[in-house]
Amino acid sequence: AQSVAQPEDQVNVAEGNPLTVKCTYSVSGNPYLFWYVQYPNRGLQFLLKYITGDNLVKGSYGFEAEFNKSQTSFHLKKPSALVSDSALYFCAVRSVLSGGYNKLIFGAGTRLAVHP
Amino acid sequence: DVKVTQSSRYLVKRTGEKVFLECVQDMDHENMFWYRQDPGLGLRLIYFSYDVKMKEKGDIPEGYSVSREKKERFSLILESTSTNQTSMYLCASSLSHRTGGGYTFGSGTRLTVV
Numbered sequence: 001a002q003s004v005a006q007p008e009d010q011v012n013v014a015e016g017n018p019l020t021v022k023c024t025y026s027v028s029g030n031p032y033l034f035w036y037v038q039y040p041n042r043g044l045q046f047l048l049k050y051i052t053g054d055n056l057v058k059g060s061y062g063f064e065a066e067f068n069k070s071q072t073s074f075h076l077k078k079p080s081a082l083v084s085d086s087a088l089y090f091c092a093v094r095s096v097l098s099g100g101y102n103k104l105i106f107g108a109g110t111r112l113a114v115h116p
Numbered sequence: 117d118v119k120v121t122q123s124s125r126y127l128v129k130r131t132g133e134k135v136f137l138e139c140v141q142d143m144d145h146e147n148m149f150w151y152r153q154d155p156g157l158g159l160r161l162i163y164f165s166y167d168v169k170m171k172e173k174g175d176i177p178e179g180y181s182v183s184r185e186k187k188e189r190f191s192l193i194l195e196s197t198s199t200n201q202t203s204m205y206l207c208a209s210s211l212s213h214r215t216g217g218g219y220t221f222g223s224g225t226r227l228t229v230v
Contacts, residue, residue, distance in 0.1 A: 034218050041223075041224070042223055043208075043221035043222050043223045044206065044208075046218045046220070092218075103149070104218070108158040
């Protein structure tokens with residue numbers, strides 16, 4: 001069965017330092033992978049996705065993610081964290097259903113706290 | 117700017133009441149989804165729809181039903197609310213199941229059942 005794991009409930013980082021939010025996945029076939037961010041009392045906003053091609057994907061707000069097939073990982077990264085990056089981050093994988101339909105399966109989320 | 121709009125941000129209901137959560141998208145998307153979000157559990161899919169009048173059960177459909185009479189509107193119905201349905205409810209839409217695109221989410225409805 002398809003699944004997504006975010007092993008860290010919370011990540012703490014100092015402003016200006018690089019940040020990494022981890023995600024591993026389990027899926028049959030080629031993975032479609034996504035990162036979303038949620039600010040307080042808001043819905044989820046799309047950050048970036050990997051479907052095929054370059055393993056390093058660039059997204060919104062200076063974020064990027066590295067797809068690693070051998071490690072089944074899709075970690076979110078940013079070279080220099082900002083206090084405004086503090087939010088809840090979700091990794092997701094597309095699950096293909098019978099009939100060709102699909103749905104996204106989300107991880108439990110990782111809270112990123114960037115300290116001044 | 118494209119949008120998914122959820123009719124209420126906050127709701128407080130008594131146990132046993134019937135609740136309608138409305139979601140409208142203006143992007144002519146085929147697919148619409150209802151998730152609930154709970155701390156430590158992430159997002160769990162309740163129901164989804166790939167076309168008007170179509171509906172499919174997600175991972176946790178018990179206690180919920182849905183209605184999609186028009187392409188742009190997808191309603192989540194709680195026939196008789198219980199305290200364990202206290203949660204954040206998120207509606208999302210996507211263009212088509214044939215594409216690899218992501219979802220656009222509404223701002224969420226925080227439902228409290230007392």
